[in-house]
Amino acid sequence: MQTAEIRRRFLEHFAERGHTVVPSASLVSPDPSLLFTVAGMVPFIPYLTGREPAPFPRATSVQKCVRTLDIEEVGKTTRHGTFFQMNGNFSFGDYFKEGAVRHAWELITGRVEDGGLGFDPDRMWVTVYLDDDEAADAWHRIAGLPVERIQRLGKKDNYWHTGAPGPGGPCSEIYFDRGPEFGPDGGPLVDTAGDRFLEIWNLVFMQYELTDVRSKEEFTVVGELPKKNIDTGMGLERVAYLLQGVDNMYEIDEVAPVLRRAADLAGVVYGDGRDGRGSQERDVRLRVVADHVRSGLMLIGDGVTPGNEGRGYILRRLLRRAVRSMKLLGVDAATLPELLPVSRDAMSASYPELATDFARISAVAYAEEEAFRRTLASGTALFDTAVSQAKQAGTPKLSGNQAFSLHDTYGFPIDVTLEMAAEQGVTVDEEGFRALMKEQRDRARADARAKRTxxxxxxxxxxxxxxxxxxxxxxxxxxxxxxxxxxxxxxxxxxxxxxxxxxxxxxxxxxxxxxxxxxxxxxxxxxxxxxxxxxxxxxxxxxxxxxxxxxxxxxxxxxxxxxxxxxxxxDREWRLSACQAHSGTHVVHAALRQVLGPQALQSGSYNRPGYLRLDFAWQGALTRQQRADIEDVANAAVRADHAVSASWMTLPEAQAFGALALFGETYGEQVRVVEIGGPWSRELCGGTHVRGSAQIGTLALTGESSVGSGSRRVEAVVGLEGFRYLARERDLVRQLAELLKSPQDGLVDRVSGMVARLRDLDRELADLRAQQNLAAAGDLAASAEDVGGVAVVTGSPAGLGGGELRSLALDVRGRLAADRPAVVLLASESGGKVALVAALNPAAVAQGLSANDVLKAASAPVGGRGGGKSDVAQGGGTDPAGIPAALQAGVQAVATATGR
Structure with missing residues (x-):
């Protein structure tokens, strides 16, 4: 039975029994303490805890979920995954234990031809809480389960609460016996590993008010709740692999196609590690790819974009782990364009919006892969330097600081650093890295918490x-x-x-x-x-x-x-300016979509009085003409004085009405739709707005930039701030015209001519400097001294940067005899900084000399450091006064190495 069919049967089963079918909430959790929706009951927490009255007495949903606490374990076992789907049914003071048992049993064991799932009743087991006689009796009386297949467990396994004072209660878990080939008989009580008796559904009975909650098993029961609730969760992927006759979630119809395509691209066969250690590592990587590609697809579908913190960092990490895993499987070409469409096709039966929105989703994912491929190239250089330094120091271990720098500067997930380090035979100070990561997270959380409370x-x-x-x-x-x-x-x-x-x-x-x-x-x-x-x-x-x-x-x-x-x-003026900015954001968003196309969807915004910025999905910088067109369309809408209105409706009604739901936002059942000019701009929005678009006033785009792969940002000012901005630009043009003694309409030509002349002068200066360096190279080569049989050249030409000094050193080295060991050590002061370069010819390297050693000796007197390869090393320092001593120290290093 296909996963989408199981999903459909579940929802229809409960809809026929009076449950309101609630669409899956976004993966972006409305709870500020959660990055993602981590369980099927999360959207219903306000109703289950009594903070808000439930709009329906009973409900059912299939909720998209992401859990990321154990990303490193994904693929190593067949149980861990990041994205999953949780089927649930909920009762808010309506039916209780008997109803929950009856509904679950009828679906699980119901005949397939009648809409059920067709599980064999004789292979079903349940667990209940130790003293929950009511639940045990319901399973025996309603489902007909024999007493020996109703097992009692303690609070650790069969009691639920939020971890804070509030509602809680016992729960009952439903298990399927996979057969003797998966372990010994005896039920869940015996099978602590969960291999033979697989839990597929948990029924939570919220019936008590708890206080003094100290841990999972330590709390005080105050009394019974006035309204008792039901919250259940059935793992869709687990049910799918049981009904599809496969061994694990990676082999079900929604995941396996990606795994197979990844294996084809790598030219390997997925075998679950049955033919040795190498095969096991390969299978782990294939499972990582299959899981992370699907998770990335679903997260981008819900509006998450790659970034360096929060949800964006998790998404970035997932995509980069998938790309890195494919690289380790031997695939050097871009792989997401091959894998993401496969995942889309597998998931769109349940989530058709993935197909309709795939242009945007794929643009974000492919841009992230391309960015990571560039990151690997640049970050690997830093990594190689760190590994070289660690090995030279005699402690083949990267520090926590180095690992954190790779993460913070280049976006390397720690597992990528660990994998690369293992390939080089070095270890990583994971504890130090995680301590630094914790400090960063704690600061971010403290800042966010302080902002709210x-x-x-x-x-x-x-x-x-x-x-x-x-x-x-x-x-x-x-x-x-x-x-x-x-x-x-x-x-x-x-x-x-x-x-x-x-x-x-x-x-x-x-x-x-x-x-x-x-x-x-x-x-x-x-x-x-x-x-x-x-x-x-x-x-x-x-x-x-x-x-x-x-x-x-x-x-x-x-x-x-x-x-x-x-x-x-x-403050009336403050509110008016804020309204102008927020309405201006809607106008700019509509203008973007009109000029660039419907894929230019907003992914974030910020509005303060007089100013707005808007992030949107787009590849590449906007052209000057596109910026002008967007500004023209926006100001035409302002001049038209479109009516601005707001109305409340249900989320499905708003979607049918054509209202845009903005990514990253969460919505309740009732949503507010703001229209500017009717269908021209129709968005879900809780902000404050002007009454007519003419109230926005002047709207001027002030900037456009990148905010990550596949995402751009436009900035604008409105109202009085817009007028002041244009007035400042007018004054600037007037001042430049007066300064350059040029008419305003001739400024561009005048400035262009000046820039061209400056470029010509720069080229002339560069040519002169090259000629000077060429002459200096001959003089320096002629000044070579013999140090222990090695031709050593030292010099300190002034005013050269690192690149120029390196070119000069290589030129000098090329002028020395190739059959005699030669060392060139140059230092140059420029702008109060010191550049150092050591260059050795092949004969010197063959004799055992190292440019790194020479440079290391020369660096100390100028307060610097550096590194490189055995033939060329480069560095810098901060103390120009130490240059003579640095050159002498380099000569001494050669002397010591040659035994002079």
Missing amino acids: GSVDVLAYRRLLAEHGPTDWRAYETLHTDSRVLGVVSEGEDEGVRPAGPGDITRVVLDRTPFYAESGGQVADAGILTWDGGRAEVIDVQRPVKGLVAHQVRILEGELRDGAELTAEV
Whole structure:
């Protein structure tokens, strides 16, 4: 049974039993603590925990998931994978254990011709929590499972909670017996490795309120929940390989085609390592390729683009591991153009949007592969230097700093560095590398957390939300509200309730607010809070937890306490300028798509009053004409004064309406659609906007640049900032015309002529310098001295950079007799820096001399370092006064090496 068919049967089964079919949420998680959606229940957490009322009593979904904690293990076993799909059914205070058992059993063991999955009931086992007699009885009574195939396990295996105070409860796992060839009999209790008895479905029964949660197995049960919930998860890939009669997830219909194509490209046969160690390593690499190509396809499909941090770094790492694995399999040519279409064809039966959006997806992936191929070329040079230095030092181990530099500067995943190091017979200080990575991640997380909550424990906000409910948010309706302070949450205070006085910066939660909280690329509003005897400046507004708005304020006068009645007022000019920028972003996005085509989709944006930037999928820099056309189309839309409107609808309705959902954003069931000129610009957006496009005012593009492979960025200013920008350009042109004594319309020709003349002068100077160097080469060669039978040339020509000095050294070496060992050591001071070059002829190398040794000796007196090969080495220093001593030290190194 094909994977897409299993998926369809699962959804239809639960839809027929009254469940609302909920489309898969994006792989980009709405939870700020998660990079990706890691489980099928993640989109339903607000309903399961009671933070939000569920819009339906029961639901079902097939959720796309990515887990990346054990990327290094992918391929080494047949269990680990990064992308997977989780089938789930959910009940929010509706049916409970008996219903969950009945629904699951009917689907698993139902006849194939009746829409079931057709598993043999006699090969099914279940586990329940130790004292969960209710679940055990349901399995025995409803499913007819014999008591010996209902096993009881403890909290480690059969109890679920979030890891924080809140709902939890026992769970029941469903297992399939794969047969005696996979291990001994006795059920899951005996098969701790999980090879014979394979878990395929977990039913979680949320029935208790938990507190004092200390670990997976240590917590306190307060009592029963007023509404009991069901949350289940069936691993689609696991069910697929059981029903398709293959051994593991890599051999199912959605993954195996990529694996086979990779094997064909490499000219090998996938055999699961059955014919020896070499075959096992080969199979690991093929599995890495199959998994990572599919994961990359799905992540790019959901709008993730390669980058150096967060989700972008994970995607980059996956793609680069796939490319590197193919290279290790002997394929030097670009491989993603061969593999990605195969994955698309395998997955598009379940996700047809992969086919319709493949032009954008493939452009991002192929650009990343090309960038990595260039990275391998440049980064390998740094790697080789590090390996050479490590071996020379007698400690064949790369430091954590060196590994981190390869990662941070060249984007080498640590596993790539480890593989390359192993090939060279050296090790890597992984602990040092991971410590540096942890420091970087901790800084990033601290920055992000501080932005949302300051130094306040998020639990303080959750308590306010639980006590008072969500903020009455009025940003779309008004710039002014009469409000009451629900909490003054002081920076650095976990429990955080104390009055704030003049000069204090604190966070304030109000019962209602007109302030826009930063989101969707739009910065927060600015404004003022005023109360009897006091005033505070609003400097930031965030949503530390869903449903709650927190204002960071600076107290200007008076004292602010909980319960205070006040007036909240947004700065009108600030809001208008922010609206101009956000509406301008929509206009520029529509103009990009009109000029470049529908594949120029927005992948990120940032708006502040008067300024906008927009990232979009595109290969290569825009031409001058394209930039002019985009600006013209955008300003024509501004002049047309298109109506700007916003309406609420369900996500499927918005998609059918033609609204663009922006990548990287997450959406609820109800979404807000903003239109500018009707269908001309129709996007899902939660930001604030002008009432008509003419309010945007002047719109001027100020920049266009690359922000990564397959992604470009345009920047623009709008409104008064747009006018001021153009006025500054006008003044600049006027000043240049006066300075160059040229009419304004002749400036380009005048400047072009000056640049041409400067280039001619540069070439003349370069020719003169080359002639001088040529003459100097003859003089230097003639000055060679004998040091232990070696012709040694030293010199310190002034004003040469590293490249020029190297050319001179090689020229001098070429003028010396080839049959006699010769060493050339030159140093030059330029701009307060020292360049050093050592060049040896083949006879000197054959005698055992090394350019590296000579350069190392010469580097110390000038405070420098360097390296290279045995015949040519190059370096630099910071102390020009040490040049004479450096040349002498180099001569001494030759003398020592020759035994003089």
